[in-house]
Amino acid sequence: MIENFPFYLSLIVAIILLIMLANKIKVAYPVLLVLAGLMISFIPGIPMIRIDPELIFIIFLPPLLYEAAWSISWKELWKWRRIIGSFAFVVVFLTAISVAFVANYFIPGFSLALGFLLGGIVSPPDAVSASAILKFVKIPKRMSSILEGESLLNDASSLIIFRFAMIAVATGQFIWYEAALNFSWMVIGGIGIGLLIGWLFMKGQKYLPTDANMDTILTIVAPYVMYMAAEEVHSSGVLAVVSGGLLLSNHRHTFLSTSSRIRGVNVWESLAFVLNGLVFVLIGLDLPEITSGLEGVSLSSAIGYGLLVTAVLVVVRILSAYGAVIVTLVARNYINVADTRSPGFKAPIIMGWTGMRGVVSLAAALSIPTQLYAGGPGFPQRNLILFITFIVILTTLLVQGLTLPYLIKKVNMPSFDDHLPDDEADELLKREMAKFTLVHITNNYGEVFQKSPFLQQIHEKWRGKLEEGADIKISPEVRLAYLDILNQQRQWLIAQNHDKNQHYDEHIIRKHLLQIDLEEERIGLIH
Structure with a gap:
């Protein structure tokens, strides 16, 4: 590790330069970072990078989710809660089901359980990619709010599917009522633990004699405590971080001093900048490990499977976006909805095309064990699942990431007048x-x-x-x-x-x- 330290330092410098270039040419920086990681991985003598999934789930995921929860508008999140909830949970489940059946039918040796496993891995869109692209284009505030809200919750729903599918593959059975109880506990327990720990941090920082430095450090510690506490009792660490982060964000003016708020903003912006940059470079750098384990299937066939799954993801998301519009138009006759006006048929196109996948999908795929159990047979189709996930991430980032700004300009979205200019x-x-x-x-x-x-x-x-x-x-x-x-x-x-x-x-x-x-x-x- 120590001998590679100069390499990691140079990576951070390269990330800064690449993001400067991305801003200059108006391209989403995740696209350039992944491509740069791919190119660097082919340079002779470059250290072999292996992404430890625990590194993503423990080190990267909690602070990135927490920072997103602090940045998002609770007012907008609540206003669009129904559409956000449908995309974060219902659409993710529909996507996983669609991928499961397609993989089971078209990919040799893929059982339905393995298909659900793959579906759970690739179903959540990546928030960072979409937000990086949307910086360069103008879209209605409601759409950016929905995308931000969805990104806070869809990782939780996809990882829940992934966890249940892992059990089904390992045991060969799926008991629906046990899964329903476990699912309820993961959701309720995760939210409850996040709120409880967030409340404890809030009271501690309010009544203890902390200064700005201490408060900033505590805000960095908080998401890790929330995540690990929830995972320790087998509930959702993602939902714990999101719920706790939202609680603290909305009470920031009651327990943080002025100095703490100002200093915390600067620290968190820099921390999120570095973490986001690193995770996308690591995706590209991990290609040699992914391709080295691909055995029993030709490279062309594996790429074809990856493109097939990518097509399923895009089609299902677009159809789901149109389905959400239809459901809203019907539901407005019976319940109060956020906006009774029809969003038209332009908005679903953009919503459907913002499904870039990212590092959470890769980390989930990498976390699949090499063996079904200790001393047992190898985990079926693990290497192919990992390769398909990589193809999905790369294809959605390059194709959707590069074409989304053009599509938004071409579609010419209405403003909806949600907010004053x-x-x-x-x-x-x-x-x-x-x-x-x-x-x-x-x-x-x-x-x-x-x-x-x-x-x-x-x-x-x-x-x-x-x-x-x-x-x-x-x-x-x-x-x-x-x-x-x-x-x-x-x-x-x-x-x-x-x-x-x-x-x-x-x-x-x-x-x-x-x-x-x-x-x-x-x-x-x-x-």
Whole structure:
């Protein structure tokens, strides 16, 4: 390991350069990173890289899920909960079933149980790939929210299918009521454990004398504790991290200090950047190990099987997207839905084409044991399953990843008017918050305001009549008043975000909350 350390350092430098190139040529960086990993793997003398699935499931997956849970809008997640739930669970199950029957029929030696195993592995789309591509194109906010929400949950449902299929292959039987009970425990137990541990971390950070450094470290530790605790009792570690992350994210302003929030954002952005880059390079670097184990089937046949499974995944996802539209149009006559308007037939095309697969699928395939049990026969079709998974990942990343921006521009999606345009929302929020602030100062700090040049300057600045002035000293009384004003602004913004009658995008709200945090930090530096 130590002798390969310079190689790993050079990988990180290469990842940074490749992502810079991807941003320059407007290509999703996962595509370039996988291709770069493939090319590097053919260089003579390059160390053989073997991806340990435990490395993905323990080291990479918890923080990436946690960071996604902190970034996503809970308001949007709840608003589109039905469609998100259907894609994250129902569509994943339908995909696994379709792959199972196709593999059983077309691939020699593939039992139905092995087909379900393969289906569970390749059924979850990768969130990072889609989000990286969507940076360069404009799509309605509702679609990006649905894709982000789906990506938080589909790993859990696919890994549940994978776990049950492994049992069926090893034992040769599937007891449906036991599977139903286990499934219920994995879902309920995973969510419950995540919420409990998240609540404990929240209370600990709120009442213990932590500082910004300690809080940041605790936020890094939290997803690992959630994941390992849930897996230890055989529930879903993915759901534990997601539920705990959502809980902490939505209460971040109640238990984290301003400094902790600011510092945590910077640390998590850098950590997620490195982890996402590494996992896609590792996919390409693992090709020699994958192809070396391919025996008993020709390379051309194995590639054909991989392309067949890829076609099944794409077709099922597109059909499911159209099916979701039809179900919504029918259901709106009987229940309240997020939007009664028809999304048309353009949106399902985009939703269906965003099914790029990624590192979770490869890690699941690699975690298949080489033997059915200790000292027993080899696991049937393990190497072929691994190779098909690699072909699926590579094909979906290259074909869908490179064509999705063109398809989005060609389809010309409607805006749906879910949210105000960013510029308009930004200006409106500034004006409304300024009105609220001026009223609060007048009603609560009239006397202090009359005696304080600092508050008068801030007052004038908010009214747009004064440019940024020179720093001036402020008294403790004025400092407390100003900090209270900033806190009132923060609470007003949070209330606007929770108001169902407002159409502000949450990322605009969060931008203004960050500005308040930065201003509060600046005031702390004025003596």
